[in-house]
Amino acid sequence: MNLLALIELLLPEGTLPEIQLENGRVDWKEAIGSLRNEEDLFALVHSLLKPYLHTVSVLIGIADVNGVISHWWHKTDGLKLLPLPAKVSEHFIQDNIAGVLEMYAPDRRSALQTTLFNSGVREMLMVPLRNHTSNFGFLCILAKQHNTFPQVLQIAVKRHAGLLSAATLKLMLLEALPQWLQEEDMGDMQGQELMMYNDLLPAKLVSGIALRPVIQQVRQVAPTDATVLLTGETGTGKELFAEAIHLASERQHKSFVKVNCAALPPQLIESELFGHEKGAFTGAINRRIGKFEMAEGGTLFLDEIGELPLDMQAKLLRVIQEKEIERIGGSDTIPVNVRIIAATNRTLEDEVQAGRFRPDLYYRLYVFPIHLPALRERREDIPLLLQHFARNAALKYGKQVRAIAPASVMALTDYSWPGNIREMEHMVERAVILNEAPQITIDVPQGHKSYQKDHSPSMPLLTLAETERQTIIRALRYANGRIRGPQGAADLLDIKPTTLEARMKKLGIVKEHIVR
Secondary structure (H helix, E strand, O other): OOHHHHHHHHOOOOOOOOOOEOOEOOOHHHHHOOOOOHHHHHHHHHHHHOOOOOOOEEEEEEEOOOOEEEEEEEEOOOOOOOOOOOEOOHHHHOHHHOEEEEOOOOOOOOHHHHHHHHOOOOEEEEEEEEOOOOEEEEEEEEEOOOOOOOHHHHHHHHHOHHHHHHHHHHHHHHHHOOHHHHHHHHOEEOOEEOOOOOOOOHHHHOOOHHHHHHHHHHHHHOOOOOOEEEEOOOOOOHHHHHHHHHHOOOOOOOOEEEEEOOOOOHHHHHHHHHEEOOOOOOOOOOOEEOHHHHOOOOEEEEEOHHHOOHHHHHHHHHHHHHOEEOOEOOOOOEEOOOEEEEEEOOOHHHHHHOOOOOHHHHHHHOOEEEEOOOHHHOHHHHHHHHHHHHHHHHHHHOOOOOEEOHHHHHHHHHEOOOOHHHHHHHHHHHHHHHOOOOEEOOOOOOOOOEOOOOOOOOOOOOOHHHHHHHHHHHHHHHOOOOOOOOOOHHHHHOOOHHHHHHHHHHHOOOHHHOOO
């Protein structure tokens, strides 16, 4: 099920078909399809309300049935809100909040109304955010004067209540289940979705900033028949990307055949690739079809191509050039229609210079090179990958794992990951097996240095305030500047968002200035 289908299932029946935008009737999926973050959400609200107001200040609260706030989202025009409460009156998540609330004085019964009044708010237009069974929050339009909201605006807000609920719900789901964001970001590849499911490109390999150029290259080359050379350290997912390229190509309904050139004895490689006739050599009691023939019409993946012996490199070069093979012991040439994808963790340019790899074969393979970055080069993906592998391992072993300890996430984000994604998968699987608690702890392997190099005994001691400041800055960087929500900086530091905001203010930290 895709994300928009889930949203449609969660919202009350009949809510969404009634959506009407100022430029005419628009399908709700089109209206919120490109929504990705808070800025997109506020842009949508702005587009709905701007025809009726000169300035638009919006406050959105996401709360449980007891009024406990899990998210505050706000964007104000000419207002500076004071710190918002962690809990609101249950009245704010009931249906009867819909309408205009005027404020002439602080209200001791409502921490939210008191905070807003002291922030300069004098009038609110409120609408509940509702799913199929209950309200999950509320949206307020804030004004500094009384009698700001005309009747036509109130009608418009009521008319768009379903759309506002759908948009907010989508943002909540993207934060809670970030793999959907990656699925949508992958887009459509000329009618073929880049199929990266479960074990294939785990969690879509996440598609952080460092990986986006790779995804774009895959999109460009997959529909063609060009030879692809995948390079990168061991464990970066070269085989998974090769299969993804095949599945996104016109050859997807044909075979994807894998050959590990490093795992085959030299005397068997030729037979493995090209096949042999009966009686071609001692032990050849039957005809054998080679990998090239098995991959006819499809894709042949030559992993660890840098390990191929020189004599086999010459034979492989001929096959690539002539597009035909001969079985060992045979006399007939057999035409083959195969796309070649090769991979190596070696630097083939160095291998050519050392005389271990043929330059003519190198240039035949170097048609469309794609370099896969190491995991330490895309640290923004590490928390999501950890969650993905923990969830898979929990399902595999029947464990009730709900989260990874924030301290472990921070430590593992600093870890150098010499084995890359393969190492992470096995490390998380071990932790799930060994832990019985819903929140598991994963220790950084002993004997491996952290990526950060600021732990040397020769480093000068820092003041407590400076240590706290650096810790907060690190957490904000890991969370891409986000304070609240799952994997936000407050969650990583295991403190309340309001406490973190107070410490940031005291220490002079502005999150926008430290986001990478």
